[in-house]
Amino acid sequence: MIEQGMSRRSVLKGAVVAAAAAGVSVVAAAGPAHARGPRGAADTVVMNGKVLVMDRRRRRAEAVAIKDGKILAIGSNREITRLTAGGTQVVDAGGGTVLPGINDSHFHFGNSGLAIPPYTYSLAGTESIVAIQDVLRRAVADARAAGKPVETTFVRASGWNESRLNQVGQKLTRAHLDAVSDGYKIIAPEFSYHALIVNSAVLDLPEVKERIATASPELVPYIERDANGELTGVFREGAMSLVSVAPPWTPAEVAGSLDAAIAAVHSLGITSVTDPGVDAAMVAIYADRYRAGKLPLRVNLMLGGGRNPKALRAALDGFSPLRGIDPRWIRVGQVKLFADGVPTAARTAYLHEPYEGTNTRGSLTLDGATIEEQIRNLHTMIRTAIQAGFQVGTHATGDAAIDTVVQGYLAAMGRNSRRAALRNYVIHADLTPEATLRTMAAHGIGANFNATIKYLLGTDLYPVLGKERTDYQWPYRTALDLGVKVASASDAPVTPASWLQGVAGAVTRKSQFGDAVAGAAERISVEESLVTYTRTPAWQDHADGWKGTLQEGFVGDLCVVDGDVLGTAPEALPGLAVSTTIVGGEVVYDRTTSAARDAEPAVALVQGFSSERGKACLEDGMCCCRVSERALT
Structure with missing residues (x-):
């Protein structure tokens, strides 16, 4: 039983x-x-x-x-x-x-069921603006066929790849969305979820106009404008909040979408997930499903800490420990913090050396008028969470951001053995310097890497980071050789949740767009990669005494x-x-079983179309237009 x-x-x-x-x-x-x-x-x-x-x-x-x-x-x-x-x-x-x-140790699971139609349309794998427009055109047609009113309906899509578009000399703007929107409001996060694009129907909303006009100085650089000063429709990092006016998902929609998400991850052999950045309402949804006997999945929940000490304190004060729930099914013992953005075309990761061909090094993305104030805020948040007994995972991708996070961990842990045993870790940790990896290994600080993103990007970031940094990105071989505890995760729905694709990515370092190898020196073996999806995530979950082997x-x-x-x-x-x-x-x-066959369109989405079944599903439009008829009914 x-x-x-x-x-x-x-x-x-x-x-x-x-x-x-x-x-x-x-x-x-x-x-x-x-x-x-x-x-x-x-x-x-x-x-x-x-x-x-x-x-x-x-x-x-x-x-x-x-x-x-x-x-x-x-x-x-x-x-x-x-x-x-x-x-x-x-x-x-x-x-x-x-x-x-399989333990996917960084998976935005509560949102993943909402990342498929009829909730959201996938732009993953699109290689051109025309392909993006084709998906959006179908999404708009579905909304109109369903009788959804233009005045109140938001058409949602996600997964376009800015770096890939740059590689083929294309720049997505609101004009491209306007051409296929038919009056509907469109909002589409980029695959990294550190940028999004909206059409003119969104920008014309009075609330949005007011927000943009009164945006705080630290957000202004993240509001993209063209050479004439006109809004392109692209907003990055904290500025995304200025256009985030679509109605929030209702608890019923979130709870209902979990059924498709659970079925999809079961089809991949995933039995445990870590859901980062959840709030008290999401914790309650998971708890309700557990008590109803509808949570055949082990979930490790990370409370979202916000971007300043006040927000973190509010999140901690608003959380009440779960009672009557087996922690082997639901554990709430972590806090997720943010340090910077991403080292993609967005150039929002915080680096020691400038991005290729620029004078910018990116920046931290926490609240604070100066970098010194941002660092103080980050270190205060780390210390607050650790003193409250929470394990901390911090999003940090640039080498300067990672060094700042590790310094904060060491300062907060001090010589307190209980704090040192919390197994804090760096999320993504793309460009962790070798010396910092040595420090992490010595102090039991883990790393959570993303081989699937490496597969998606490959060498696309050569113009952004240069060849040396791009090839080093996610230094599996170096980290493992130095003794760092490395877990691998999909970061779904940012990427497909196929761990087999992640294993292949860590072993070959090849991308979806060709055979070029991005960092042969950082390759690891298949068996080493499997450990990062099983035994090490159990360590990260403080569960290595009862799962993972x-x-x-x-x-x-x-x-x-x-x-x-x-x-x-x-x-x-x-x-x-x-x-x-x-x-x-x-x-x-x-x-x-027939139930498994009926769910194949949703399964193909999370697999990333790695199978012939998934490719056929994409080609006949099932995943963009008809998945809800089979997977969500």
């Missing part, structure tokens, strides 16, 4: 286990199952697999037994067969790879991949499919 009291589902009826051939040599995770005495039959077993325990000894096995939501034993097929009985549910891995459940007593969270992950060419990994996902001993996803 799943730990939160959900009813047991038997979705693999009639599965048959082929007996293991004699003489197969397999190392059991905790010794031969039969050697530890009878303990009753397993509830669920996974047989005939290439089981990767993912512990430090790199052990292997063939089968896993689960009882009462926890791993009972790991061993050979023959050993695990002895733990079965008539009521045991059997999953045949068919020679595929069996892993601990497959060993006795740990939770029964498993992911079964069709194919040999370690034996497949890295470039081909994104084409592998997850066949089964198990959470707390319950099969929550089985690719052979």
Whole structure:
């Protein structure tokens, strides 16, 4: 029975286990199952697999037994067969790879279900303004066909890639949106979510005009204007708030969209997520779903700390610790802070040396009239959160911002061993200097990298950062060799949530747009990359004593991949499919069921169209126009 009291589902009826051939040599995770005495039959077993325990000894096995939501034993097929009985549910891995459940350690999950139609239309993968306009034209047509009034309707889209457009010599402006808006108001965040573009219908709103006219001095540089001083429609960082006038999602919309999001991540083998920057209302939504038995996913929640000490204090004062909820399902023990922006075409990351061809180094994005005041605010916020007992994860991408964050961590931790054990970490950590990585390793400060973003950008940032910095960006090899705890995350819905794509990205350092390698020196192995999606995220979650590896007593969270992950060419990994996902001993996803087939359009979105099924879905317009008919009904 799943730990939160959900009813047991038997979705693999009639599965048959082929007996293991004699003489197969397999190392059991905790010794031969039969050697530890009878303990009753397993509830669920996974047989005939290439089981990767993912512990430090790199052990292997063939089968896993689960009882009462926890791993009972790991061993050979023959050993695990002895733990079965008539009521045991059997999953045949068919020679595929069996892993601990994937832990996406930085995933804006509460918003991810809202990132697909009919809520939001995806611009991911568009390589030209024409392609962006095609998607927006369909979105507008859907809104009109649904009878949505022009006066009150916002058409939302997200995922356009400014760096990619720059590479092909194109600049997206509000005029391009106006051409296809048919009077509707359009708002479209860039894929990084550190910039957005709106059309003239939004800029003409009296509220928006007033906000722009009275914008504070620190926001003015982030309001983009053309050579004639006219608004282009692009707003960056804090200035995005000036045009964020679309009605907020209702709690009912957020809660309802979670069903599609949970189904989608289960299809990818994801069993745990860290949702960064949530507020008290989002915590309550998760808690309500848990109490209703509708949260078959482990969530680690980071409270949003805002951009000044007052905002952080308000967030901490407004949070009441959850009661009556197993922290293995919902944990609220972290605070997310922001230091800077992103080192893309937006040039809002804070660097030690200027961006290519400019005199600008970017800046911190916290409140403060000077850089010194911003640093004081950041360090005060870090100290406040740590003194309150919260683990801190801080968004920092530029090398100067990362150094500032690490200095703040060290100052706040001091010699207090309890504070040092909080496992604070740097989110994204794109350009962490080698000397800073050494400091992080010495003081137990982790890094949360994004190999999928590396795949999306590749060498596109050469004109922005130069070749040396672009190739170094996300220095996996250097960080691991120096002993830094490195977790990998999708940052979805900023990028697709396909961890297999992330593994491929960390191993090959190639982009979606070609075979050019961006930083061969920072490549890591497939197995090292898998650790960053399993064991290390569990460390980040303070959960390495009960999840992240497959060993006795740990939770029964498993992911079964069709194919040999370690034996497949890295470039081909994104084409592998997850066949089964198990959470707390319950099969929550089985690719052979009709429910899984019905959700394929939504699944293709989070996979990033890495499979032929996903590509066909995109080509026939399903993902942009019809996904809601199948995935959200």
